[in-house]
Amino acid sequence: MKIATAIAALALVSAPSLVMAAPGSCERVKSxxxxxxxxxxxxxxxxxxxIVS
Incomplete structure (x- = not known):
């Protein structure tokens, strides 16, 4: 159970950085x-x- 909680916490912590990286990625693809x-x-x-979001 602790492993599942740790995985969920890690996913929640890393999610904002993935969202912040997306606009740069879209601009790169567009260019x-x-x-x-x-x-x-x-x-x-x-x-x-x-770019349509």
């Missing part, structure tokens, strides 16, 4: 996608990407 589109010959002013 990667933008670069791929530009590399395929599409001018940067001909498209927009928006």
């Amino acid at each position: 990667d996608i933008e670069q791929r589109i530009i590399n395929n010959g599409v001018p940067a002013d001909n498209f927009t990407l928006t």
Whole structure:
């Protein structure tokens, strides 16, 4: 029982750091996608990407 409680406590403690890392990850994915589109010959002013949460 103590192991289950410890695992639950660890999950609760680490969850906020995962949530805080998500916006940076989304921005990184967005910039990667933008670069791929530009590399395929599409001018940067001909498209927009928006992160939807």
